Amino acid sequence: MAKYKTESLRCWDKAKELRQGVYDGIAKARDEGTMIVAGGTESAIALPAGFDMEFLGGEPYGASCTFMGIKDSSKYMKYFEAAEAAKFPRDLCSYMRLGFGSFLCNSYAFGGTYPKPTFNLQTHICDTHGKWYQIMSELEGVPYNCVDYVPFEWEIENESEESKDLKRDYVKNQMLDVIDWMEKVSGKEFDDEKFINAVNWECEATNLWARCCVVNRSIPAVMDEKMMFSLYVIAVLMRQRKAAVDFYRELLDELEDRAARGIAAFGDERLRLLHDSQPPWHSLEIFRYLEEFGAVSIGANYSFALSGGWAYDKENETWFPADPPRVAGVELKTREDACAWYANWLLEYHIVLRSLRFSGRGKNQRMHDIVKKWHVDGVMMHLNRGCEGTAVGQMEMRYYFSENNIPSLTYEGNHADKREFDLPRTKAKIDTFMETLGVRKFSEE
Amino acid sequence: MISAGMDVGAKTVKVVIVKDGAIIGKGIATAGLEATGAAGAAWEQALGEAGLARDAIEKVTATGARREEVGGYDDAMSEVVADALAMHVAVPEARTIVDVGAEEGRAIKVNADGKVLDFAVNEKCAAGAGAFIEAMARAMQVSMAEFGKLALESTRTIPINAQCAIFAESEVVSLVHDETSRPDICKAVNDAIADRLAAMSRRVLLQPKVALIGGAALGIGLQDSLKRGLDLEELVVPENVQFFGAHGAALSASEQ
Numbered sequence A: 001m002a003k004y005k006t007e008s009l010r011c012w013d014k015a016k017e018l019r020q021g022v023y024d025g026i027a028k029a030r031d032e033g034t035m036i037v038a039g040g041t042e043s044a045i046a047l048p049a050g051f052d053m054e055f056l057g058g059e060p061y062g063a064s065c066t067f068m069g070i071k072d073s074s075k076y077m078k079y080f081e082a083a084e085a086a087k088f089p090r091d092l093c094s095y096m097r098l099g100f101g102s103f104l105c106n107s108y109a110f111g112g113t114y115p116k117p118t119f120n121l122q123t124h125i126c127d128t129h130g131k132w133y134q135i136m137s138e139l140e141g142v143p144y145n146c147v148d149y150v151p152f153e154w155e156i157e158n159e160s161e162e163s164k165d166l167k168r169d170y171v172k173n174q175m176l177d178v179i180d181w182m183e184k185v186s187g188k189e190f191d192d193e194k195f196i197n198a199v200n201w202e203c204e205a206t207n208l209w210a211r212c213c214v215v216n217r218s219i220p221a222v223m224d225e226k227m228m229f230s231l232y233v234i235a236v237l238m239r240q241r242k243a244a245v246d247f248y249r250e251l252l253d254e255l256e257d258r259a260a261r262g263i264a265a266f267g268d269e270r271l272r273l274l275h276d277s278q279p280p281w282h283s284l285e286i287f288r289y290l291e292e293f294g295a296v297s298i299g300a301n302y303s304f305a306l307s308g309g310w311a312y313d314k315e316n317e318t319w320f321p322a323d324p325p326r327v328a329g330v331e332l333k334t335r336e337d338a339c340a341w342y343a344n345w346l347l348e349y350h351i352v353l354r355s356l357r358f359s360g361r362g363k364n365q366r367m368h369d370i371v372k373k374w375h376v377d378g379v380m381m382h383l384n385r386g387c388e389g390t391a392v393g394q395m396e397m398r399y400y401f402s403e404n405n406i407p408s409l410t411y412e413g414n415h416a417d418k419r420e421f422d423l424p425r426t427k428a429k430i431d432t433f434m435e436t437l438g439v440r441k442f443s444e445e
Numbered sequence B: 001m002i003s004a005g006m007d008v009g010a011k012t013v014k015v016v017i018v019k020d021g022a023i024i025g026k027g028i029a030t031a032g033l034e035a036t037g038a039a040g041a042a043w044e045q046a047l048g049e050a051g052l053a054r055d056a057i058e059k060v061t062a063t064g065a066r067r068e069e070v071g072g073y074d075d076a077m078s079e080v081v082a083d084a085l086a087m088h089v090a091v092p093e094a095r096t097i098v099d100v101g102a103e104e105g106r107a108i109k110v111n112a113d114g115k116v117l118d119f120a121v122n123e124k125c126a127a128g129a130g131a132f133i134e135a136m137a138r139a140m141q142v143s144m145a146e147f148g149k150l151a152l153e154s155t156r157t158i159p160i161n162a163q164c165a166i167f168a169e170s171e172v173v174s175l176v177h178d179e180t181s182r183p184d185i186c187k188a189v190n191d192a193i194a195d196r197l198a199a200m201s202r203r204v205l206l207q208p209k210v211a212l213i214g215g216a217a218l219g220i221g222l223q224d225s226l227k228r229g230l231d232l233e234e235l236v237v238p239e240n241v242q243f244f245g246a247h248g249a250a251l252s253a254s255e256q
Helices: A012-032 A058-068 A074-085 A095-105 A130-138 A163-184 A190-215 A223-240 A242-261 A285-291 A301-305 A335-348 A353-359 A361-373 A394-403 A423-436 B038-050 B077-089 B131-138 B145-152 B165-177 B184-201 B220-229 B241-255
Strands: A036-039 A052-056 A119-124 A144-148 A271-276 A293-302 A310-313 A318-321 A378-384 A408-413 B003-007 B013-021 B022-030 B059-063 B097-101 B103-108 B114-119 B210-212
Touching: A012 A036, A012 A052, A012 A223, A012 A242, A036 A130, A036 B131, A052 A058, A058 A074, A058 A095, A058 A223, A058 A285, A074 A095, A095 A130, A119 A130, A119 A163, A130 A144, A144 A335, A163 A335, A190 A242, A190 A301, A190 A335, A190 B220, A223 A242, A223 A285, A223 A301, A223 B022, A271 A301, A271 A361, A285 A423, A293 A301, A301 A353, A301 A361, A301 A408, A310 A335, A318 A361, A353 A361, A353 B145, A361 A378, A361 A394, A361 A423, A378 A394, A394 A408, A394 B103, A394 B184, A408 A423, A423 B077, A423 B114, B003 B038, B003 B077, B003 B241, B013 B038, B013 B241, B022 B038, B022 B241, B059 B241, B077 B097, B077 B103, B077 B114, B077 B210, B077 B241, B097 B184, B097 B241, B114 B184, B131 B145, B131 B165, B131 B184, B145 B184, B145 B220, B165 B184, B184 B220, B210 B241
Parallel strands: A036 A052, A036 A119, A119 A144, A271 A293, A271 A378, A378 A408, B003 B059, B097 B210
Antiparallel strands: A310 A318, B003 B013, B013 B022, B097 B103, B103 B114
């Protein structure tokens, strides 16, 4: 008999429905010839929300291609092969290669032909992202714009207010320029009210997701990371929409109820792990494999904060869900107000984007904070050869964990390209890690 | 209690039989693509040395990447924990174990009780593994023993890529074409492997004493390179370096 009670998540089907709705909406826009905007989904996606449009985000699309390929990898491998045939090397971001390949095959993983966008809009969040959509735009023959992104330093570095102000203005002014540019290249009028709503909803949705993650400090964990993959993606895909806010409000209520009643994600939880970087989407069974030992991944900085929403409490040296404008008592009235707030939100509270740029003490502090507050027994780090951004500082962090007696395991792989992943070897590493943590498989006890 | 440990590695199968904690028999055989025959040969040697029949063994614990291929054991464990158990008996004051297997290099940090505190293994790259040294010895057309001796004759340091065995190999080819002396090439290869192992060892916050085990530990060239690479006054190379995994597995079997 399991140690804890478990229940299916009532929101589960809703999450699947919302996710599918985004991809169906893109297909519909393609078929009806209405506006599609494409780019990295960690771009400022509230910006194009000033138009009636569907947004095709490259990273979740790549993850979906890979995940759907678990049953039949030929469906997405053809995208890699097409990108390679066009001379794009295998050491490039694997999401980017899937995007290129999907376009080159004129194939949309959710059915039909590739949905060519009206324009591409990107935020230069890592060294790859800006070039990704520049090349995509050249291939597609559509206009391209990119917001340069200069995140605030981690709080431990005590960045000056003057420097932060300069960054805020720099990003805000680029956003204002991009709005003018989008109007010009689309020939459509930008609706400030829609944009302001989108900024409010994006901040609210990501705040609510952060609050959901806080609930997961419970023992047993109310969510495991496998579940999170299906839940955080709503913020990734459509955080600028009210439907996302409504979904997370419902999810938060449900999670709080589960925590109060001691409902577990995994009934035999006895060891709590923290993951780092994206998961290997093609081999999510490693998370199921952990359960054979009674181990649960309670999340990752990536899963907690991919779409932002975490503020820093200087006094207690910890992070908490950042207040969205309406909770902070701020009414965004104008395009300028919204751009200023939005720029600050991304720079200050989007701590995953920050971790793509700055290695060192700040991310170590954030990870250590999660270890302490989420009652983590060990850390599993995916040395992800498919994403240079999330790889920033990983070995430095591994060293930090050793110095602080936090057990950690590294395994090499690629979040989207399974050719760079060795499942038996990874399982063997997990076996060793579990043995050093003093647990065996239930079946061997 | 009489128990046994079997370590089915990428290249060799090792069997150790212990009685009340002491080794009474050991055997080793080279495995090709098929490890079962080699396991039989290793068992035969070990049982012969112990003067026992197979049914005298009360419990067998296996370790090693290919153990499932061979079967015939009661329990299994990781190489890392097996190494630590055996080291606690062989060199109890060791705090860092560097194990260079054919396919995998490992650095293991242990406490005074022999408990594993941290470990690191090489990722998919073969640059920290013994198979690379063997390949280079073959390329130099010398035995492994001679490869080590030649390295000690060198007076030059030639840095080659320590991050990737493929790049390292192509650099060795360039050195051969440049008519670099064989001792200098042998030393360069050992230095490259040692650099990789040193990086792995630092990842677990290396502490003395450091003990080197695994098949490649027999190479005096690698011993010298690692000692320099880690700036060590002493590098312990215990007896039976190839048998630590099997010995630890046997000790684990006798504990249960």
